[in-house]
Amino acid sequence: MLLVVALPGVAQETPALDVIQTLDRIADFNFAIMSDHKGSAPANSPEMARMARWVDESGDRFVIGLGDHLCARFDNPFLDFIGGDRWWARHFYPNIADGENEYYGAGQGDWGAGGRLLEDASVYGRPGVTVRDNKCEYYARIFAKGFVIHLIQLHYSDNPPDISIAFSEDTRRFLADTLMGINKGPRDIVIAAAHSRTGYWVHELTPERRTLVMDKCDLVLSATTHNYGRQVIEGYGDRGALCLNTGSICYARDANHGYIQVHVFGDRRPTMLIQYITTVDDVRRASSVGNPAFVKELAGRVWQVAPFGEQ
Numbered sequence: 001m002l003l004v005v006a007l008p009g010v011a012q013e014t015p016a017l018d019v020i021q022t023l024d025r026i027a028d029f030n031f032a033i034m035s036d037h038k039g040s041a042p043a044n045s046p047e048m049a050r051m052a053r054w055v056d057e058s059g060d061r062f063v064i065g066l067g068d069h070l071c072a073r074f075d076n077p078f079l080d081f082i083g084g085d086r087w088w089a090r091h092f093y094p095n096i097a098d099g100e101n102e103y104y105g106a107g108q109g110d111w112g113a114g115g116r117l118l119e120d121a122s123v124y125g126r127p128g129v130t131v132r133d134n135k136c137e138y139y140a141r142i143f144a145k146g147f148v149i150h151l152i153q154l155h156y157s158d159n160p161p162d163i164s165i166a167f168s169e170d171t172r173r174f175l176a177d178t179l180m181g182i183n184k185g186p187r188d189i190v191i192a193a194a195h196s197r198t199g200y201w202v203h204e205l206t207p208e209r210r211t212l213v214m215d216k217c218d219l220v221l222s223a224t225t226h227n228y229g230r231q232v233i234e235g236y237g238d239r240g241a242l243c244l245n246t247g248s249i250c251y252a253r254d255a256n257h258g259y260i261q262v263h264v265f266g267d268r269r270p271t272m273l274i275q276y277i278t279t280v281d282d283v284r285r286a287s288s289v290g291n292p293a294f295v296k297e298l299a300g301r302v303w304q305v306a307p308f309g310e311q
Contacts, residue, residue: 012275019309023273024058024296027263030143034259035195035223036248038099039056039076047257048278052279054119054284058261061144063088064151066223066246067097067195069117072204076103078098079262089122096136097223098157101228108162111137111168123215127305137171139178141223146290147187147264152178153195154202158224167271176209181217187270189298191219192241199225199245202233214240218298219262221246227253228260228276230304238303242274242296249279270298286310 023029032055041050055063070076081179082088100114101107106222115136123129126297134155142149156167175192181188192213194201200222202210213220214236220243229248233240250257253279257280263273274294278287286293286307 023263023308028266030058030261032060032247032259032261033064033221034249035246035257036068037224037250038068038071039074039075039078040250041081043077045250050279051249051259059190062091062093062142065092065094066193067095068099069094070103071099072102079120092121093140093151094121095153095193095195101157108158112155113164115194137174147189150182150188150190152180152192156194156196158197172205172209176212179212182214184299190217192217193221195221195224199299200231201241217241219294221243226251239303242294242302247276254274255280256307
């Protein structure tokens with residue numbers, strides 16, 4: 001069901017850039033989610049340059065990555081970018097996927113080899129971050145404006161083809177144990193992320209773990225298909241976690257390049273506004289063609305809404 005939602009100080013007929021800037025101003029804070037840029041950086045990709053500029057201009061608190069940040073077959077100036085930019089070295093939270101395995105290891109199926117990106121992205125030693133002994137998965141607690149963001153980054157790459165290896169029982173147990181250890185309050189945002197093979201992964205959990213994920217998480221993120229969109233989990237409809245594929249900044253299907261921006265509003269009923277921001281041109285705006293926006297109550301309902309700041 002598509003709804004048109006009004007937010008204080010934001011009119012739908014306002015020019016796109018003004019709407020986005022107003023959202024930045026009235027939200028308690030905001031953050032971005034990106035994936036599948038295959039080593040590209042602002043130096044060699046106009047889409048990445050736009051995204052990096054807008055992350056800075058909007059005052060995003062952090063950026064969550066969903067994998068394929070590197071590619072052995074392409075140039076990878078992204079490593080120089082995150083190594084040389086102080087903000088990105090502190091606030092980028094990557095996922096390890098097949099692209100990272102291929103870049104650092106013997107191939108996409110070299111499970112966990114891509115974990116070296118966590119070193120190059122300066123993830124080790126950050127406050128609130130616990131990296132697992134496998135060196136490719138971690139749990140991060142990020143603090144912003146009285147909220148705690150609980151980020152669980154899982155390793156589930158496209159390869160090897162055996163799902164029991166690619167998305168191992170050890171990984172699934174780590175997910176469940178971490179979720180059960182979170183005492184979720186009204187200002188806790190719980191996010192679980194895995195690159196995946198088919199673009200979504202909740203359906204591959206046991207019924208008990210699927211229920212835990214859907215009831216405890218606010219966002220469940222995946223990537224790999226380069227196609228932004230939502231998966232509705234049977235039995236949940238408009239409640240439970242919002243399950244999204246994060247698209248691609250510069251290698252999206254049908255040139256639907258973009259990234260997700262999340263604005264968090266800490267009213268009496270805290271909510272998130274989630275939109276896909278197009279990186280196709282120089283106007284920062286929500287992409288509306290086949291790219292719905294969503295309002296997610298923390299630990300509550302999900303609404304599909306008309307994008308704010310679209311053109």
